[in-house]
Amino acid sequence: MTTRPTTLGTSPASSELPLSSSVLNGGHPLFWVLLAAVATILGYLYADSLRFLVDAWLEDNNSHGPFIPLISLYMIWMRRHGLQSVDTSGTWWGVPIVGIGLFVYVVGQFAAMHAIVHVSLWLVIVGLLTCAIGLSGIRQIAFPLCYLLAAIPPPTFLQYELSSRLQLWSSALGIGFLQSIGIMALRDGNVIDLGRIQLQVVEACSGLRYLFPLTTLTILGAYLYRDTLWKRILLVLSSIPISILLNGVRIGVIGVLVEHYGSGAAEGFTHFFEGWVIFVASLGLLCLEMWLLGKVGSGLPSRPFWELIGLPEPRPVSGPSVKRHTPVASFAVGVALLVLTVPVAPLLVQDEFPQPVRQSLLEFPLRLDAWEGVSAPIERQYLDALQLDDYLLADYTATGQPTVNVYVAYYLSPKKGRSSHSPKQCIPGGGWEITSFAPVEMDRVAGGAPGREINRVVIQKGGQKQIVYYWFKQRDRWITSEYLVKFFLFWDSLTRHRADGALIRLTSSVHAGESEAVADQRLQTLVGLVTPLLDRYVPD
Numbered sequence: 001m002t003t004r005p006t007t008l009g010t011s012p013a014s015s016e017l018p019l020s021s022s023v024l025n026g027g028h029p030l031f032w033v034l035l036a037a038v039a040t041i042l043g044y045l046y047a048d049s050l051r052f053l054v055d056a057w058l059e060d061n062n063s064h065g066p067f068i069p070l071i072s073l074y075m076i077w078m079r080r081h082g083l084q085s086v087d088t089s090g091t092w093w094g095v096p097i098v099g100i101g102l103f104v105y106v107v108g109q110f111a112a113m114h115a116i117v118h119v120s121l122w123l124v125i126v127g128l129l130t131c132a133i134g135l136s137g138i139r140q141i142a143f144p145l146c147y148l149l150a151a152i153p154p155p156t157f158l159q160y161e162l163s164s165r166l167q168l169w170s171s172a173l174g175i176g177f178l179q180s181i182g183i184m185a186l187r188d189g190n191v192i193d194l195g196r197i198q199l200q201v202v203e204a205c206s207g208l209r210y211l212f213p214l215t216t217l218t219i220l221g222a223y224l225y226r227d228t229l230w231k232r233i234l235l236v237l238s239s240i241p242i243s244i245l246l247n248g249v250r251i252g253v254i255g256v257l258v259e260h261y262g263s264g265a266a267e268g269f270t271h272f273f274e275g276w277v278i279f280v281a282s283l284g285l286l287c288l289e290m291w292l293l294g295k296v297g298s299g300l301p302s303r304p305f306w307e308l309i310g311l312p313e314p315r316p317v318s319g320p321s322v323k324r325h326t327p328v329a330s331f332a333v334g335v336a337l338l339v340l341t342v343p344v345a346p347l348l349v350q351d352e353f354p355q356p357v358r359q360s361l362l363e364f365p366l367r368l369d370a371w372e373g374v375s376a377p378i379e380r381q382y383l384d385a386l387q388l389d390d391y392l393l394a395d396y397t398a399t400g401q402p403t404v405n406v407y408v409a410y411y412l413s414p415k416k417g418r419s420s421h422s423p424k425q426c427i428p429g430g431g432w433e434i435t436s437f438a439p440v441e442m443d444r445v446a447g448g449a450p451g452r453e454i455n456r457v458v459i460q461k462g463g464q465k466q467i468v469y470y471w472f473k474q475r476d477r478w479i480t481s482e483y484l485v486k487f488f489l490f491w492d493s494l495t496r497h498r499a500d501g502a503l504i505r506l507t508s509s510v511h512a513g514e515s516e517a518v519a520d521q522r523l524q525t526l527v528g529l530v531t532p533l534l535d536r537y538v539p540d
Contacts (some may be wrong), residue, residue: 008097014138016021024318025368032334038128042121042339045105045345049117056153064213068151071220075144075260086136090330094130098334101127102341112499118152124338131331143223143272148218166244178255195311210243214282221286224309238289242282250278266534355412356500359536361392364408373406389413390537396526402511404526410538421491422482423470423505424456432459432466439480440469452478455528458516467519469527474501476540502538506530 009054021162030449043050055066058337101123108116114186126210130138138145153159218239294308366373373394378386393401436458472479475492485501493499510519 011223023529029421030093038335041335041342042124043197045338045341046117046121049108049114049121051227052114053118053152053259057151061159061209062153065151065153066217068148068216072144076141079140079144082140083133083137085297088133089134089136091134092131092333093135093331094127094132095337096129098124098337098456099127099256105341107490108315110380110493111486112493113486115152115155119149122148122152125324128334128517129330131334141374143182149222151218153212167245168465169244170248170251172194173245174251174255177252177430178250179251181256183256195481208463209284210247210279212284214243214279217283218286220310221290225290226308227294231296235286235289239282240285241498242285245281246278246285267502269282305345316446354497355538356498358539361390361408361537364392364537365533366394366396368375368526369527371398371401371404373397380524402509405505405507406530407505407507408502408503408534408537411500413499423455423468432461433459435460442478454478455480456520466507467510467516467523468505469523470503470508471503472503473534473538502534504530504534516530 053065056062101120104120104123107118107119108114109119122145125148126138129141129145218236222235225232225235290308356459365374373396375392375394378388378391378393386409388409389412392406392408393517394406396406397403434457438456438457439453440456442452442454452472454469457470459466459468472482474488475496475498476484477488479488488501489501497539506523508519508523510516
């Protein structure tokens, strides 16, 4: 009889699981050391971005943000049995995902856009997980990972643009609600005129604080909804009009309360409580929609509402056995990419770029040919919001000519979230309504350069009309698109080590008895006088 030699301290079961697999699957103390090391590196690289994210979560529009990671972690834990039933072998596909995430990190830092940096963090996490648990494992937890993106606030300039549109829609819906119940009210841009009291639909009342959380919750509800795909898509899409409609109703209700109880009904606890009531009502409408959709086209007996919600069942891989081996090499390479990024990170997050040689806008001439200017200071509350490095605000007049307001806002660097506020987004907040928006060729402007464009905006408020010309001067570029400003901000930061630029805006009223063409001629004259001087103050 022969015996098979054995090794002390080794069993057949343990010999099937290499040390590399046990480390990365949590079965070894080194797993927690490795996890802490990765978390430390990510915390260092993304510290500024994470601080910005937490600050954004403290705002009303993104107050749902802190709950998203907790929900995602819970759903991943609920999918643990599904992970055990599939092949969770690591793969080298995670390494290029980590590389792409780090490239996006560089782009986000140079473009000074926290939203891009947040996406890069998500990509790096997904890449490392792919290295550890493979593509089959990632498919099992795909939704919880994608749901993490809902915690990232949209870029600030997109929020401004969306908010301005929602303000106008909410104002119009509020007016419609008031008039439908017999209360006389007029709308002047974002201002609701009740006669003795005027209500301004400010940015905080635009409805973003309902739209973002409600849409995020609806996406989760649609995922858990046990029915056909088209019903889930309909649920998500319906959350947008529901939030806008109910916010309009809320503004109308505030108008009713103000009409009967005074302006105090639009402030303090009453205003806060009304918001929560509307949000709960919107959730109730979505639950009702789920219940009604459950009775449509299913061909099944009617089910109670609570049976319509639940996690999808795991789909195990068929076969006699499931591999558990996780190679350390791919994960180690992914972590190595993070380590190599650490010494580069300080070069990407400088607070300021070197200041170019330029004159202060305080020295901008107040006499331009026949036009005399009078400068004015910007109030502290607006300066704190705009975070300008330099500015010009002056009213220019000439004999027999009405006033033209000239505003130049200069930024040395857009770091820490600073950037030019586009008039297209800010104008509606003052109660003005944009009635026309179109580019104008600079070769039509006296002294203008051929091939360049500026934005021409016609705005109205009550019986007043104004024409606004504006554009962005970014180094040697004249840009009319806010989106291109962000692109060239990244490109010039990378290639020129510069990110300075300015918003130039000229405004003049269309007075009674004069045509828009007359006001245009006045503005074009000033543009022709201002633009040749700009290079001294906003250098190429």
